Amino acid sequence: TEGRSRFAFFTPEMDLDVRSREEIYRELRVALADRDRQLELHYQPIYALEDGRMVGVEALLRWHHPDVGLVSPAEFVRSAEETGLIQVLGEWVLHRAVEDARAWPDLRIAVNVSPIQLRSREFVETVRRLVDEGHIVPDRLEVELTETALLGASGEVARSLSELRRLGVACALDDFGTGYSSLSHIRDFAVDRIKIDRSFVQALNTVPGAALVEAIVSLARANGLQLTAEGVERVDQYEFLKKVGCHEVQGYLLSRPLPAEKLVALLARRHGA
Numbered sequence: 001t002e003g004r005s006r007f008a009f010f011t012p013e014m015d016l017d018v019r020s021r022e023e024i025y026r027e028l029r030v031a032l033a034d035r036d037r038q039l040e041l042h043y044q045p046i047y048a049l050e051d052g053r054m055v056g057v058e059a060l061l062r063w064h065h066p067d068v069g070l071v072s073p074a075e076f077v078r079s080a081e082e083t084g085l086i087q088v089l090g091e092w093v094l095h096r097a098v099e100d101a102r103a104w105p106d107l108r109i110a111v112n113v114s115p116i117q118l119r120s121r122e123f124v125e126t127v128r129r130l131v132d133e134g135h136i137v138p139d140r141l142e143v144e145l146t147e148t149a150l151l152g153a154s155g156e157v158a159r160s161l162s163e164l165r166r167l168g169v170a171c172a173l174d175d176f177g178t179g180y181s182s183l184s185h186i187r188d189f190a191v192d193r194i195k196i197d198r199s200f201v202q203a204l205n206t207v208p209g210a211a212l213v214e215a216i217v218s219l220a221r222a223n224g225l226q227l228t229a230e231g232v233e234r235v236d237q238y239e240f241l242k243k244v245g246c247h248e249v250q251g252y253l254l255s256r257p258l259p260a261e262k263l264v265a266l267l268a269r270r271h272g273a
């Protein structure tokens, strides 16, 4: 594989697909060593539907790959999980997010967490240390976990989640509805919020799609859960979600994920206006 990438003069590699897991592993290790240049978090604003105010942000990892350019985590998180690098990467994400969040003390900050991180003791200990050392107020922090993460979840995951909860850190169930036993997850794990997957928002203009979202909203509300819909791209989607009682939205209609400086500039403009 070394030779293949070295002699691929005529095929510019536009994404990571052509790379083997070992190559991605090597390059990710380099990225971690060179983190100030290659890794960055972008922050996507989350808005309350009730009054349109920005209430939080979701931290989304970005890799500025030296050859490929900007790479979505969708392309490398799996490799990072398979090779164990997700531990170091995930800790970096948490530290960076908490550090950056000092510039916006009034907003909740959501961080995506891999089940592998939750399975190890270190993650909860790191969060505890950050909280103890006063780097973050725990109620501002929320971890986002996918349903697939909970599917094969072990006792350690459940224990980590309840320890986080005891610290005051909230938990959101990400990509809600795309997994297999969504309802039992609400019951079995102490989640505070569900995030309605983009695919449901996209299907809102169909009759079954709209009914499905309405059902998810009333189910969540009946269980005292907060709801955030993701991937909101159009005004009609926004209006529908508001009408049926969803609490919060995020999506390109409102804002793309932004580098920290851009988010700070946006907040400054808002306060100045």
Ligand code: C2E
Pocket (backbone or CB within 6 Å): 044, 059, 060, 061, 072, 073, 074, 077, 090, 093, 112, 113, 114, 144, 174, 175, 198, 230, 231, 232, 233, 250, 251, 252, 253, 257
């Ligand atoms: P996710 O947690 O479901 O994040 C939402 C994804 O949808 C993000 O993609 C975001 O940029 C994108 N998005 C937001 N609004 C819209 C919209 O209106 N339309 C469309 N089409 N897309 C929208 P991104 O940043 O490429 O992240 C992909 C996935 O990678 C995330 O999905 C999350 O599962 C994972 N991820 C991101 N950051 C991290 C991280 O720090 N750690 C871990 N373990 N996973 C991460």
Ligand code: CA
Pocket (backbone or CB within 6 Å): 058, 112, 144, 174
């Ligand atoms: Ca997420």
Ligand code: CA
Pocket (backbone or CB within 6 Å): 174, 175, 195, 197, 230
């Ligand atoms: Ca999601």
Ligand code: CA
Pocket (backbone or CB within 6 Å): 175
């Ligand atoms: Ca997703």
